[in-house]
Each structure stands twice: as structure tokens, then as C-alpha cells.
Amino acid sequence: AVVSTQSTGGLKEHDQILEVNGKCVRDWTSEDLLSEFSECGSVVVVVISVEDRGITDLFLMASREHDLNYLWSLRKLVKLSICNIDFSGEGLDISNITTLLQELIVTNCSLKCVTQIKGLGRLRSLKRLILTHNSLTDLDERTMLKLRELTDLQLGYNLLRNFPDVVTRMEKLEELSLIHNQISLLPDEVVQMRSLEKLHLDNNVLTELPEYVTLQLPQLRALTLENNKLKPNTRSTQQTRSKFYYKIGL
Secondary structure, eight states, rough: OHHHHHHHHGGOOOOOOEETTTTTEEOOOOHHHHHHHHTOOEEEEEOOOGGGEEEEEEEEEEGGGGGGGGGGOOOOOOOOOOOOOOOOSEEEOEEETTTOOOEEEEEOOSSSGGGGGETTOOOTTOEEEOOOOOOOOOHHHHHHOOTTOOOEEOOOOOOOSSSOGGGGOOOOOOEEEESOOOOOOOOGGGOOOOTTOOEEEOOSSSOOOTHHHHHSSSTHHHHEEEEEEEETHHHHHHHHHHHBBBBBBO
């Protein structure tokens, strides 16, 4: 476990105190604890050990939702995975998390928009963002454009009806997955994605693949289109067949 509950007698010198008698605290030392509760017979504290404070990869699911209160104490965290926690109400607050985070995964959490992830735009070092199995209908432009280092964006299994235009302005994006949405059209601005290497559009409702997708994206080497409504014998799909790994569903 990342955190543990113990009496004051079990504290070690470098343990980070997170909670005292059920109340969250921040930047408390053992001296603060002794000063505040010197006359109390016993105090229950929640701490994180010096060893756990150095973890780089954390996975949280419904049974450990309470640990979200302590993310600020994990100064070296580079990957955070959150699964099966309902954030449709107040949303997910990661505004106090380290800005060194490079990978964020939030799946099956009933998110309707990225603005429900408070503090997402602060993660200037973020390279990979996975928001699959939610209820997203659009992307907030202001938030997404702050993620300037993002190279991998996974938005499969959502409720997107339109190709999110903001991704065409994310200059470093190399891989984009929009599988299992309701997208029917690719915008002309897709040609601006000069760094894009992999584009996954399986299980949408695309009826046409514009020629510029195959002609004007120089780095593109993987394009998957399984289970759309594309006509297999059009010129653009024939070009796709000759240039890329792909699957086209009838």
C-alpha cells in the first residue's frame, strides 16, 4: 500500500504525515505532530514512508479512491493510472500532483469532458494521455494545447461524433487512437499533423477516406480503419492498401 495507518510511536524520521485523526494535513513533520498533540494519549496518523514517496508508477482503482488525497506527496511520480472511479460529478482533481508526470491513464471513470480533470493543463511534461472508456463528446481546446509535449493520445470507446480539431494543432503528436467512437468525417486540417505516425480509426462511421490522408502525411506508417462504412474500391482506399498497414471493414 502507498499509505499506512499507525500510532505516533510507529513514526520514522522521514515519514511524510498525510492525515491526523481523520483530517488531511500537508507538510507536517513529527515535531509538528508532537507539538499539536502533546497532551493526547494517542493519535492515529496516516503516513507514507520515505521508500513509497519515491515511487514512479501508481495504479488506483475504486477500492483505493481515498489515496487521491495524497498524490501531492509523490514527488517522483511519472505514471498515474486510475480506473473504475466515477468522476461524473465533481471530477478528478490532480492540481496538486507533480508536474513531472509523463503518462496519465484515466479509464472507465464516466468523464464527459477533459475539463473534469482539474489540473490537467499543468502537466507540461505529459507525453502519453489515455482517456478510453469514458463519455467524452469533445476536447477542450485551451486545456489540450497546453500539453505541448504530448506524443500519444488514446480516446477510444467514447462518444465523439466529430474528429477533434484541436489535435491537428498538437505539433508533437505521433499516435492518435479514436477507435469505437461515432466519427463520420475527417477534417481537411488533418494534413497539419506532420508528426503523426499512427492513426487508429476503427469502429467509427467513416464513409470516405480523403486522398490527402495518404498523400500529405509524410510520417504516417500505420492507419487502421476496420469496421467503418468505407467503400473498398475507391481510389483513396486503394492507395491506402498499397502504402500502409490497414484494415477496411465493409
